Amino acid sequence: MSKVTCDIAMSxxxxxxxxxxxxxxxIGDGGDLLHRWMFEEAEANxxxxxxxxxxxxxxxxxxxxxxxxxxxxxxxxxxxxxxxxYHAPVFVLTHHPREPVPREGGTTFHFVTDGIESALGRxxxxxxDRNVAICGGAQTVNQYLAAGLLDELRxxxxxxxxxxxxxxxxxxxxxxxxxxxxxxxxxxxxxxxRVTPSRG
Amino acid sequence: MSKVTCDIAMSxxxxxxxxxxxxxxxIGDGGDLLHRWMFEEAEANxxxxxxxxxxxxxxxxxxxxxxxxxxxxxxxxxxxxxxxxYHAPVFVLTHHPREPVPREGGTTFHFVTDGIESALGRxxxxxxDRNVAICGGAQTVNQYLAAGLLDELRxxxxxxxxxxxxxxxxxxxxxxxxxxxxxxxxxxxxxxxRVTPSRG
Numbered sequence: 039m040s041k042v043t044c045d046i047a048m049s050x051x052x053x054x055x056x057x058x059x060x061x062x063x064x065i066g067d068g069g070d071l072l073h074r075w076m077f078e079e080a081e082a083n084x085x086x087x088x089x090x091x092x093x094x095x096x097x098x099x100x101x102x103x104x105x106x107x108x109x110x111x112x113x114x115x116x117x118x119x120x121x122x123x124y125h126a127p128v129f130v131l132t133h134h135p136r137e138p139v140p141r142e143g144g145t146t147f148h149f150v151t152d153g154i155e156s157a158l159g160r161x162x163x164x165x166x167d168r169n170v171a172i173c174g175g176a177q178t179v180n181q182y183l184a185a186g187l188l189d190e191l192r193x194x195x196x197x198x199x200x201x202x203x204x205x206x207x208x209x210x211x212x213x214x215x216x217x218x219x220x221x222x223x224x225x226x227x228x229x230x231x232r233v234t235p236s237r238g
Numbered sequence: 239m240s241k242v243t244c245d246i247a248m249s250x251x252x253x254x255x256x257x258x259x260x261x262x263x264x265i266g267d268g269g270d271l272l273h274r275w276m277f278e279e280a281e282a283n284x285x286x287x288x289x290x291x292x293x294x295x296x297x298x299x300x301x302x303x304x305x306x307x308x309x310x311x312x313x314x315x316x317x318x319x320x321x322x323x324y325h326a327p328v329f330v331l332t333h334h335p336r337e338p339v340p341r342e343g344g345t346t347f348h349f350v351t352d353g354i355e356s357a358l359g360r361x362x363x364x365x366x367d368r369n370v371a372i373c374g375g376a377q378t379v380n381q382y383l384a385a386g387l388l389d390e391l392r393x394x395x396x397x398x399x400x401x402x403x404x405x406x407x408x409x410x411x412x413x414x415x416x417x418x419x420x421x422x423x424x425x426x427x428x429x430x431x432r433v434t435p436s437r438g
Binding site: 068197225229 | 250251252268271393395397398399401406407409410411413415416417420422424425426427429431437
């Protein structure tokens, strides 16, 4: 049975982006500190890094596609360059209809205007028996958590305190978590949770 | 060289007590879910549990001593029963002077009215070459973090989401963390951080 998963890097005080998110710093001030383990300890974290893009389809919020650009700019190709790392359909949640944007290497961005359940339905269809991965950002992940649609949350907890920014778990209501796996390198603790409907 | 340490259990969304803290539920609604690992997996966590009280002196906030009772009640012996688990001097931060309260097993509660640095000085004197442990709650730990007086933070991250409560790291400003150890059982992930003056 395929799962709906989410890999997301979080500061130890619960933020998945630092303060002052903007175009040239879409993950906010210091946001790069969340991802040091991916770059500085790539070898130690190779398995985790590979699993992040091991899905049959992806879903992301609009800001994660545009990296903070306000309105659609038809010239703008998105944050992800010529060959995004997904190699699969990516469904972007937005209020603005737009034609799909095919990129090299098998990634095509599709734009979904009728909500998170519709996006998930389309992603499931595209993924077949592979997983669907929710990419972020905070608001998107929180919406899927609140709706009870996420099966597995894979937190990558970085040793950094932001004090402000985009908070994970905000407004998700009563959800339950079962810790299923823990691993680490020097710059991160990886914790995988199975998400259940309530902590009951 | 002795250290100033803090062991504290935290929900994955950053709370060290749940909402609605009150006398009969001093760690708030659902707060017991933070500590299931101590009771239900005591054997697997024996080493961690033992290390929590392995210090020469302790510091706690007033609410942690009174468990939420407002004013001093001279009959009230504190939350910790006849024989508290500390077996050492415990310095309680308060605005209300009070004579020390000796308990069985070597624990004496002392009441410090002139601030966190004074309490730490007295605790260091009492501890000699052993560590000083900050017990909590959130406000006390945050004050020591903000003042740069904590050397080692040992987070015990429980698989629970509170959504509200007493938040760790609130107002601590620019601190740095170096992750030095990670371990786990089914109901908790233990992460030890060395605290540095800024994330630099």
